[in-house]
Amino acid sequence: MVGIDQVLEKLSTVIDPDLKKDIVSMGMIKDLELNDGNLKFTLELTTPACPFNVEIEDDVRKAIAEFSDLKNFDMNVTAKVMEGRSLEDDVGMATVKNIIGVASGKGGVGKSTVSLNLALALSQTGAKVGLLDADIYGPSIPLMLGMKDGFMEVEENKLQPAESNGLKVVSFGFFAEQSHQAAIYRGPIISGILKQFLVDTNWSDLDYLIVDLPPGTGDIPLTLAQTIPITGILVVTTPQDVASNVAVKAIGMFEKLNVPILGVVENMSHFICSNCDEKHYIFGDGGAKKISEDFKMPFLGEIPLNSGIMSGSDLGKPIMISSPDSPSAVAFRTSAKNIAAQCSILAAKLQEETESESSSEESTSETSSA
């Protein structure tokens, strides 16, 4: 009769394709019980948005099927998002596991549209998601969510995010009076507002906080990078960006600040013809792929140019909510999964570094006590 050791040995042949490690050493097998030929355990993925959830589950089932003498096998699949940023020096955001800044070289590339729909796509997988509209000069998220009259309360000196479609949302646009004055605010005031939005908000437990940044390399992106440890930056480009090189500048700034770059998503990348369902790269093909190759960062997805995406934003009904099965929504979902996978990869790296640091500390203290 098969024993627990054999089961674990077999399970450790299953590799998570993103983390490139086996599921046993990654601690993904929980609550394993083997009684009288009845096996059960929980498979805990590193994110509910795992792009390889089906493959991993299939591989586990195939591996277990090799034990012909098992009477019964029961697997519960769950997910627990890993911490993709160092919470050690955290200043009040320790309940937020991952912070993703969404940046671009110039305005109008669809950064807010992409931030919002990616946040919704992540949330629809079951993750707890917040969206911080950090474009203080031009907040657009409230309108895109149909929350023109939305507001945020202050309780016990903490800002309470507004809620919409399962997202916790913070935006300067909710301060209607002030927001049209934002254009005259100077850098230090703007930085102060962003810091408060980050640190003085009651985010509660979040798996992912998406931060929609204003374009370029001004005070706000700089403040985000310098105030708190973040998981990384997602760069949004359009096919035209390659020629103008603007995305490259923004990437350069974050690299100088040692902020990890998660990868690049190309927006308005192609047009899907409603007659033939084919993708037409009307603005040229492969631009974002080239940027991703040049900067050695992952290419995380391409979003079509689609009137439904635009009207969804204009009408306050994002496409992830109004047409969750449309090709555009599928494109957002695919990108969201790739982004979540990048967060897990960075989290696993961080965990490894912390473990190796603490084991080297242990060995130093052993030597010094000896």
Ligand SMILES: Nc1ncnc2c1ncn2[C@@H]1O[C@H](COP(=O)(O)OP(=O)(O)O)[C@@H](O)[C@H]1O
């Ligand atoms: N994939 C897309 N297809 C069609 N229109 C889009 C797409 N992405 C963005 N838009 C539209 O482009 C305009 C600019 O988008 P926005 O998200 O506000 O850009 P940014 O935040 O980069 O300034 C908006 O009108 C938006 O609805």
Ligand SMILES: [Mg+2]
């Ligand atoms: Mg915007």
